[in-house]
Amino acid sequence: MKKMINGVESVLEESLKGFAKAHKDIIxxxxxxxxxxxxxxxxSPKVALISGxxxxxxxxxxxxxxxxxxxxxxxxxxxxxxxxxxxxxxAQQAENGAGVLFIVKNYAGDVMNFEIAAEMLDCPHDTVLxxxxxxxxxxxxxxxxxxxxxxxxxxxxxxxxxxxxxxxSCKALGDKVANATASMGVALSSxxxxxxxxxxxxxxxxxxxxxxGIHGERGREPMDLSSASDMVDHLVAxxxxxxxxxxxxxxxxxxxxxxxxxxxxxxxVYDLASQYFSERGVEVERSLVGNFTTSLDMAGCSxxxxxxxxEMIQYWDAPVHTAALRWGY
Amino acid sequence: MKKMINGVESVLEESLKGFAKAHKDIIxxxxxxxxxxxxxxxxSPKVALISGxxxxxxxxxxxxxxxxxxxxxxxxxxxxxxxxxxxxxxAQQAENGAGVLFIVKNYAGDVMNFEIAAEMLDCPHDTVLxxxxxxxxxxxxxxxxxxxxxxxxxxxxxxxxxxxxxxxSCKALGDKVANATASMGVALSSxxxxxxxxxxxxxxxxxxxxxxGIHGERGREPMDLSSASDMVDHLVAxxxxxxxxxxxxxxxxxxxxxxxxxxxxxxxVYDLASQYFSERGVEVERSLVGNFTTSLDMAGCSxxxxxxxxEMIQYWDAPVHTAALRWGY
Numbered sequence: 252m253k254k255m256i257n258g259v260e261s262v263l264e265e266s267l268k269g270f271a272k273a274h275k276d277i278i279x280x281x282x283x284x285x286x287x288x289x290x291x292x293x294x295s296p297k298v299a300l301i302s303g304x305x306x307x308x309x310x311x312x313x314x315x316x317x318x319x320x321x322x323x324x325x326x327x328x329x330x331x332x333x334x335x336x337x338x339x340x341x342a343q344q345a346e347n348g349a350g351v352l353f354i355v356k357n358y359a360g361d362v363m364n365f366e367i368a369a370e371m372l373d374c375p376h377d378t379v380l381x382x383x384x385x386x387x388x389x390x391x392x393x394x395x396x397x398x399x400x401x402x403x404x405x406x407x408x409x410x411x412x413x414x415x416x417x418x419x420s421c422k423a424l425g426d427k428v429a430n431a432t433a434s435m436g437v438a439l440s441s442x443x444x445x446x447x448x449x450x451x452x453x454x455x456x457x458x459x460x461x462x463x464g465i466h467g468e469r470g471r472e473p474m475d476l477s478s479a480s481d482m483v484d485h486l487v488a489x490x491x492x493x494x495x496x497x498x499x500x501x502x503x504x505x506x507x508x509x510x511x512x513x514x515x516x517x518x519x520v521y522d523l524a525s526q527y528f529s530e531r532g533v534e535v536e537r538s539l540v541g542n543f544t545t546s547l548d549m550a551g552c553s554x555x556x557x558x559x560x561x562e563m564i565q566y567w568d569a570p571v572h573t574a575a576l577r578w579g580y
Numbered sequence: 581m582k583k584m585i586n587g588v589e590s591v592l593e594e595s596l597k598g599f600a601k602a603h604k605d606i607i608x609x610x611x612x613x614x615x616x617x618x619x620x621x622x623x624s625p626k627v628a629l630i631s632g633x634x635x636x637x638x639x640x641x642x643x644x645x646x647x648x649x650x651x652x653x654x655x656x657x658x659x660x661x662x663x664x665x666x667x668x669x670x671a672q673q674a675e676n677g678a679g680v681l682f683i684v685k686n687y688a689g690d691v692m693n694f695e696i697a698a699e700m701l702d703c704p705h706d707t708v709l710x711x712x713x714x715x716x717x718x719x720x721x722x723x724x725x726x727x728x729x730x731x732x733x734x735x736x737x738x739x740x741x742x743x744x745x746x747x748x749s750c751k752a753l754g755d756k757v758a759n760a761t762a763s764m765g766v767a768l769s770s771x772x773x774x775x776x777x778x779x780x781x782x783x784x785x786x787x788x789x790x791x792x793g794i795h796g797e798r799g800r801e802p803m804d805l806s807s808a809s810d811m812v813d814h815l816v817a818x819x820x821x822x823x824x825x826x827x828x829x830x831x832x833x834x835x836x837x838x839x840x841x842x843x844x845x846x847x848x849v850y851d852l853a854s855q856y857f858s859e860r861g862v863e864v865e866r867s868l869v870g871n872f873t874t875s876l877d878m879a880g881c882s883x884x885x886x887x888x889x890x891e892m893i894q895y896w897d898a899p900v901h902t903a904a905l906r907w908g909y
Contacts, residue, residue: 253768253788253879255808255845265808266844269851273867309843329844439582459582479584479594511840513876514638515595516584522598538602542871547842548879550582577907 252448259445263306263328270313274574277317284334286341287313288323291572298412298421299323299345302354302405303338304361305330307444308465310575311402311544317573318580320409321354329444329547330466332360338368342376350375350418354405354425356397357382375418379404379425383434383555385493386462386470396464399507399544399555400432403567406576410569428563433493435486436553438463438509439476442546461485465509465546465553479516483523486554491531496558498532503567505555508542512550517541524554537567543575581777588774592635592657599642603903606646613663615670616642617652620901627741627750628652628674631683631734632667633690634659636773637794639904640731640873646902647909649738650683658773658876659795661689667697671705679704679747683734683754685726686711704747708733708754712763712884714822715791715799725793728836728873728884729761732896735905739898757892762822764815765882767792767838768805771875790814794838794875794882808845812852815883820860825887827861832896834884837871841879846870853883866896872904 256262263285271280271287278287286303302312303325312324322345327333342351351372355365357380369376383400408425416424438460441450451467454460459482462470474485496502506521508514517540525535536559544553557563570579585591592614600609600616607616615632631641632654641653651674656662671680680701684694686709698705712729737754745753767789770779780796783789788811791799803814825831835850837843846869854864865888873882886892899908 253785253805255768255811255841255849255881257807257809257848262844262848265851266848269847269849269854269869272854272864273847273850273869307842307844309847314843439584456582476582478586480586482584510842511877511879512584513636513839513874514643514871515591515636515876518598518602518638519586519591519595520584520598521602522594525598525601535601540598540602542843545842547844548840550840550877552584572907578901578909580907 252443252445254445256445262445267326277572277574284337284340286323286325286337287316288341288345289317291318293413295415296348297415298349298418299342299347299351300354300405300409300412301338301341301345301351303327303333304356305332307547308545314575315402315405315573319413319569319571320405320573320576329446332358332364335364335367338365339371342368342372346374352418352421352425353378354401354408355380356401357394358396359393377418377422379422379429381429383429383432384464385433385489386435398434398436398465399505399553400434400557402543403432403503403505403555403557404428406571407563407566409571410566428557431558432555433490434553434555435489436463436509436551437461437482437486438467438549438551440511440550441467442549444547463551465544467546467549479519480523483520487524487527490554490556494556494558496533499534501534501536501559502528503537503557503559504528504535505539507544507553507555509549509551510542510545511548512552517552520552536564581772581774583774585774591774596655606901606903613666613669615652615654615666616645617670617674618646620647622742624744625677626744627678627747628671628676628680629683629734629738629741630667630670630674630680632656632662633685634661636876637874643904644731644734644902648742648898648900649734649902649905658775661687661693664693664696664700667694668700671697671701675703681747681750681754682707683730683737684709685730686723687725688722706747706751708751708758710758712758712761713793714762714818715764727763727765727794728834728882729763729886731872732761732832732834732884732886733757735900736892736895738900739895742898757886760887761884762819763882763884764818765792765838765880766790766811766815767796767878767880769840769879770796771878773876792880794873796875796878808848809852812849816853816856819883819885823885823887825862828863830863830865830888831857832866832886832888833857833864834868836873836882836884838878838880839871839874840877841881846881849881865893
């Protein structure tokens with residue numbers, strides 16, 4: 252295992268310390284337990300948006316805390332759910348009179364721990380569950396996984412909360428965005444969790460893992476390595492089948508790198524995916540290309556599509572100031 | 581070779597097409613020859629800042645074209661200098677009455693081709709040469725390489741040009757920033773150029789390439805893989821020896837990923853590097869952490885330090901709107 256770390260025990264703590272120093276204008280890091288909160292409060296009381304999940308997906312979620320987006324994020328150990336006490340304390344600190352909305356990726360551990368935290372909270376609260384990964388069937392036993400579409404939910408609901416939307420409105424908007432969003436990914440290599448010290452799954456030299464999860468979970472099946480056009484067709488066809496945006500409908504197209512794939516290839520994937528939808532008469536209205544929901548050093552990428560209405564476009568365009576996403580401030 | 585491409589001949593063209601579509605609000609792509617120009621002109625005539633270099637280092641330089649930064653960028657083939665006609669045509673299109681300033685990384689091919697282009701230009705022009713890589717001695721036969729410090733020069737001079745500084749002032753400022761900047765990098769893996777189809781250099785399972793260039797050029801020597809603290813000490817000691825910022829002096833600290841190293845590790849490196857300078861009484865005044873000057877899928881990172889004065893801080897903070905760097909707009 253080749254990594255720039257000092258030890259598998261200290262990597263998360265040291266990394267968070269660096270993150271907090273580099274972005275001390277935006278966020279503050281709490282130790283014991285770990286959570287990150289935004290520094291600059293909104294002009295008036297607002298719904299506190301809180302997310303979290305295993306580490307190793309940076310910049311998700313800590314890099315999305317700040318004005319116009321999350322109020323707090325709880326980083327778990329690498330690929331491990333944060334604990335209820337992290338979520339509780341983050342919620343108590345971030346809450347400022349308008350209630351708490353948890354935004355949770357659909358993974359069993361995350362869901363359970365956010366539920367426990369929610370039960371302990373004595374202020375109004377609700378949860379938006381994101382399960383945008385269409386590689387699994389809708390009736391899969393534990394539901395579909397929450398992946399890169401989570402960022403879209405966080406951005407749009409973040410802008411609404413910043414503009415003063417109440418808890419019920421934020422919850423309804425979050426559900427609307429989550430339901431309008433679908434993603435699928437493909438891995439060209441495995442990733443290596445430091446504590447494990449070796450790749451988390453095997454993949455042949457001429458294979459790719461189609462429908463992979465963000466921890467390297469198997470999706471559909473390994474398939475032969477083929478052209479980018481072929482692989483992108485698989486991804487967008489699955490998304491299209493789910494959302495089926497109509498002619499003239501507007502979408503947000505997000506190509507997300509898993510970590511080790513050059514930006515050059517991500518833009519190439521974007522070109523192919525946007526071409527697919529343009530040819531169907533769908534309007535690619537907003538775009539995001541880059542490494543946002545990563546899986547450590549995994550090579551590959553995912554495509555996420557959100558069907559947009561005017562409200563969602565307006566909130567997507569609203570100012571945001573976080574470590575990873577920034578405009579208008 | 582596992583890449584998301586359709587063929588080694590078409591990868592650059594397809595990637596640029598995707599880039600242009602994803603950022604059509606910021607830039608326009610010219611075909612035959614390839615160059616990218618900003619869409620929104622400055623309020624009044626300004627010095628046209630033009631950079632370029634081999635592709636494979638994205639987002640450098642195309643991702644740095646836009647308001648407050650570059651006016652145009654010329655992407656060459658992967659790891660190959662752009663041609664003089666690209667630079668000429670980009671300069672002619674971007675020039676708007678206040679002259680042209682080329683910002684050039686010190687690589688023999690880039691330098692030669694920018695010189696040829698400059699000779700053909702019939703408007704006032706000048707060049708800032710960036711050679712920030714301190715892994716080679718100052719008197720090295722072809723000089724030191726230009727690496728991640730180039731972004732710092734482009735941002736600061738970009739803000740000055742946007743504010744109306746004339747050609748001579750932009751040139752002087754660019755030289756000042758370049759002289760106040762030092763970088764060094766370490767590679768944990770090689771990178772794979774599509775046309776070559778295999779890693780460009782060999783590196784042992786327990787080795788790292790200390791002082792590596794952004795195309796995988798050998799720097800100092802391979803050394804044993806060691807702790808992050810040890811590797812960062814090597815990087816910052818070399819930079820410190822060059823710049824020797826004094827107690828109370830302000831620096832910009834930039835940790836740049838080469839492509840395949842997780843953000844988590846980059847923040848860990850940032851923590852160690854900033855600790856080093858803080859302990860010396862140096863003030864880390866501004867920070868930038870992320871993948872900006874990449875080497876395709878190479879694992880590893882570089883550290884860049886710029887000694888800052890008030891003018892440089894003010895220009896660093898000025899608004900910028902490019903694909904890769906954005907704030908204040």
